[in-house]
Amino acid sequence: MSREADVIVVGAGLSGLIAAREVLAAGLEPLVLEADERVGGRILTEEALPGVHLELGAQWIGDTHHRMEALAGELGIELYPQFEEGETSYELDGRVLRGEAFHSAYGEDMAGVERVLRTLDRMAAEVSAEQPWAAPHADEWDRITVGQWYDAQGLSPIARSMLEICTVGILAVPTVEVSLLGLLVNVVSCGVSADLLSESEGGAQTRRFIGGTSQIPLRLAAALGERVVLRSPVLQIEHAPDQVTVTCRGGLVARGRRVVVALAPTLAGRIMYDPPLPGQRDQLTQRMPQASALKAFAIYDEPFWRADGLNGQLISAPGPARMSNDSGMPEDSGGPGIILAFLEGESARVAGAWPQAQRQDALRAELGRHFGPRAAQPDLIVEGAWVERQWTRGCYNANPGPCGWIHFGQALTAPIGPISWAATETAAAWSGYMEGAVEAGQRAAREVIEVLT
Amino acid sequence: MSREADVIVVGAGLSGLIAAREVLAAGLEPLVLEADERVGGRILTEEALPGVHLELGAQWIGDTHHRMEALAGELGIELYPQFEEGETSYELDGRVLRGEAFHSAYGEDMAGVERVLRTLDRMAAEVSAEQPWAAPHADEWDRITVGQWYDAQGLSPIARSMLEICTVGILAVPTVEVSLLGLLVNVVSCGVSADLLSESEGGAQTRRFIGGTSQIPLRLAAALGERVVLRSPVLQIEHAPDQVTVTCRGGLVARGRRVVVALAPTLAGRIMYDPPLPGQRDQLTQRMPQASALKAFAIYDEPFWRADGLNGQLISAPGPARMSNDSGMPEDSGGPGIILAFLEGESARVAGAWPQAQRQDALRAELGRHFGPRAAQPDLIVEGAWVERQWTRGCYNANPGPCGWIHFGQALTAPIGPISWAATETAAAWSGYMEGAVEAGQRAAREVIEVLT
Known part of the structure; x- marks a missing residue:
């Protein structure tokens, strides 16, 4: 019931596993404590039928996700391209229209969307993902919601609706819940707005893993062996300048010199810290809720x-x-054939609360409208809901509400004594994605390796 | 290390103590588990000098706080009126002006404030504090922030500034962090806007307790005797239809048939529940941060x-x-003589983070501007900051951000199996005040008494 290591890592999601791997590579001993009975966190591949891998969680990497690309290469996992050929089906004005028909009917509206994306890119150019609160307009932009700012851009209803849908596609909450600065942090963290907010999320979702994403955490965990302990939810972290004692439900006590908490901020905030954390950090983690997404x-x-x-x-x-x-x-x-339907933000909350039969009926009807009567008769529907999962409590990631970045943002990554923070929410590049989880895990590992070696 | 009772109450703030008292009065055995080394929660009287009681937390009751009035009477605690005579000092346009001079210079601006308050009262008339999500305009009003709505009311800069200050005086966060519906819930819960948002908070702050507010929780706790256990932070609640097992840091295990969690929602959300709580409840408690207030x-x-x-x-x-x-x-x-200076919302965050000497210098200078050179030389300044207190983590109370009420509000008070929810945030009347804490404690007690007797 007692373990020792140099670095205790809380959470065996991708970020925690990467941190542990880096720590081990530096000649130090890591110990990973995972609450769940599996590793992977928000990565979860389900083999729904033999050879058919559904990604209930993280699914793609993008063209510039070089950390993930390298990791897959090292682990011997091959990639394949996302299928993109053909037209998209639109339903924004009551009718269902195919790509070409839609764009010829609504070219001007879509030009409005493009204009807003270009404006976002111009604004994002003054924002640093490491220090968003230092941007010249941070104070102004963190006090308006994305929804409020979109409403003021003179868009047609069709364009406004398109922009809402695409933005909720990444934030997974209604745009009135996140500040404009918060959206710009996402944009700058991921390159340009078109990579993030365009209809196809082109830059972020181009390739998948043959055999499923879960292979990555599984292989990382396998290399760590008994250094990963499952079914060990962390209740308490006692810390002194060069010493941590981490107590798990069930009684396991892990002692080390540093701890990397590789959990989403809201989950990190549930642990009892002794001595307690500074108020700014606690107020931050009270203000970064996990978003609402359901994949079907x-x-x-x-x-x-x-x-x-x-x-x-x-x-x-x-x-x-x-x-x-x-x-x-x-x-x-x-x-x-597999169609992945995204229920995000309000849809995840409202339709997510319906009885399953009602939700799936509505979904079948919708698929039929877009892809023909055959689409209304799938052999099987498999859902991945994250809000109900105790050790995740929402997807895809977390964004603070208005004033969150300017008043509390500095507490997101700043180490506190022997405690470092990982998880994709703490990444400067591709925050919210697997790429960000790796970056954050590497950065947290560097923090502890620098002082321990 | 093991205790049994009919009803376990988590938290010995006012709401929890009232719940325990009601449970005991109904012939059932309560057991109150308190994390801190004292009872009272957000009630904390400090005797700064002999006979001089400073209320670092809850200080007043209002004219219609009949539950609190009755409680004070029962406990033999006398009331005295808040001193109100004389003029208020204003500093809204760079100058310091006394009441009459200010109102004759800015009568039109203040009429604008009054107009907005009347509008809020009209809107609040369609909102029920028990079911805000059912209001005809709930969907619209929960998607705009109070700040955004104020900005659209055609107010002069002076009027807008006045309204911001008075509103932050109750919300204790910038008005862009709370939805219009959220503000209306506060208004309807407390009667009319003028009682809440006017300069003097007339209706809510008329009387104080001779000898200090802390006498109330202390006397309630004394009557409960060994049924109150201090220094017992709750880590975990295991629950079955008619059975709860509550595990504290330090090893105390309390078993009962029902549990009343009388903590602010964000703190209630840190406990590990087994089985885990429904996603809607968890997403709610991720979205109700404690506000930012500092009293000096x-x-x-x-x-x-x-x-x-x-x-x-x-x-x-x-x-x-x-x-x-x-x-x-x-x-x-x-x-x-005692001047209580309120640092709320942004002020609490920004000036609260300054070194104490810098903050108190600024405060002395400000008091000097308003009340003369003598005011710049207090004998003593005593501060009550709540964000740093581990078992409170912010004051005065909590409001959800945009969409919080419409998407998650129903989870605020709904019992889950043998778990009932108290704390002032869950009150329908005077939520955020001591009156609300009592109401919520009584309501939660009723829920458990009804099934257990």
Whole structure:
């Protein structure tokens, strides 16, 4: 019931596992404590049918996710491209329209969306992801919500609706819950707005892992061996300048010289710290709720929409899914057809609370409207809901509300005594993505390695 | 290390103590577990000098706080009126102006404030404090922030500033952090806007307790005797339909048939529940941060401002205190003069983070501007900061951000199995005040008594 190590890592999500790996590579002993009965955190591959891997959590990497690309290479996991060919189906004005028809009907509206994205990029240019509170307009931009700012951009209803859908696609909360500065932090952390907020999230979602994303945490954990302990929710962290004592539910006590807390901020805030953490840190973690996302996979015998010239993507105002894509296996695998429907933000909350039959009926009807009657009859629907999962409590990630960045942002990554902070929310690049989880884990590991070696 | 009772109460703040008292009165055995080494929660009287009671926390009751009035009567605690005579000092346009001069210069601006308060009262008339999400305009009003709505009311800069100061005086966060619906819940919970948002908070702050507010929790706890256990932070609540097992740091395990969690929502959310709570409840407690307030008492040999025709109240845009009042002892006691300076919302965060000497220098200078050179030389300044207190983590209370009420509000008071929820945040009347703490404690007690007797 007692373990010793140099560095205790709380959380065996990607960020924690990476931190532990780096610590070990530096000649120090890590010990990873995981609350759940599995590793991976927000990465969770489910083999719904033999050889059919559904990513209930993190699914893609983008073209510039070099840390993830290198990691996959090291671990011997191969990539395949996201299927993108064909037209998207739109439902923004009551009708269902295919890409070309939609764009010729609403070209001017979409130009409005483009204009706003360019404005966001100009604004983001003055924001640093490491110190958003230092941006010249930080004080102004952290006091207006994204929704409020969008409303003031002179957009047509169709353009405003499109922008809401695409933004909720990354924030996974209504745009009135996040400040404009908060959105700009996301934009600058990920490059340019078009990579993040355009219909296809082009830059962020281009490739997947053959065999499933879960292989990554599983292989990382395998290399750590008995240094990863499952079913050990951390209740308390006692800390002194060069000493930590971490107590788990069930009685395990882990002692070390440093601790890396690799949990989403709201979960990190639930641990009892002794001595207690400074007020600024505590107020921050009270203000970074996990977002609301639910993925629903509709599985068919084949991806019949491809032959029909459709890419499996929908953009829909009525929902319940506001976006979707083709989440099939590699093209030459002859696998089934899979449409992944995203319920994000309000949709996840409202339709997520419906009885499953009601939600899936609505989803089938929606898929039928977009991809034809065959789409209304999937063989199987598999849902991945994260709010109910005790050790995650929401996806994809967390953004503070208004004034959160300017008043409390500095506490997000600043170490406190022997405590360092990881998790994708603390990343400067690609925060919210696997790439960010790796970056944050590496940065936290550097902090502890520098003082311990 | 093991105790049994019918009802375990978590938290010996006012709400928890009232719940325990009601449970005991109904012939059932309560057991109160308190994390801190004292009872009272956000009630904390400090005897700064012999006979001089400073209320670092809850200080007043209002004219319609009948539950508190009755409680004080039962406990044999006498009341005395808040000193109100004289003029308020204003600093909204760079100058310091006394009441009459200010109102004759800015009568039109203040009429604008009054107009907005009347509008709020009209809107509040359609909101129920028990079910704010059911209000006809709930969906619209929960998606705009109070600050955004104020900005759209065509107010002069002076009027807008006044409204911000008075509103932050109750919310203790910038008005852009709370939705309009959230403000209306506060208004309807407390009667009319003028009782809450006017300069003097007339209705809510009319009387104080001779000898200090802390007498109330102390006497309630004394009557409960060994049924109150201090220094027992709750780590975990295991629950089944008619059974709860509550585990504290230090090893105490308390078993009962029901549990009343009488903690602010954000603190209730830190406990590990087994089985885990529904996602809606968890997402709610991720979204109800404790606000930011700091009280600073400046103590003088006598209340010299009274002879000068001033009531000890200031309204100041530059701050650091945006409001103040005369917090002296009863008029005939011959006690010292005490100005209570409120640092709330942004002031609490910004000036609260300054070194104490810098903050108190700024405060002395401000008091001097308003109440004369003598006010710049207090004998003593005593501060009550709540964000740093581990078992409170912010004052005065908590409000959810945008969409919080419409998407998660129903989880605030709804019992979950054998778990009931108390604390002033869960009250329908005078939420945020001691009156609300009592109401909520009584309501939670009723829930458990009904099923257990």
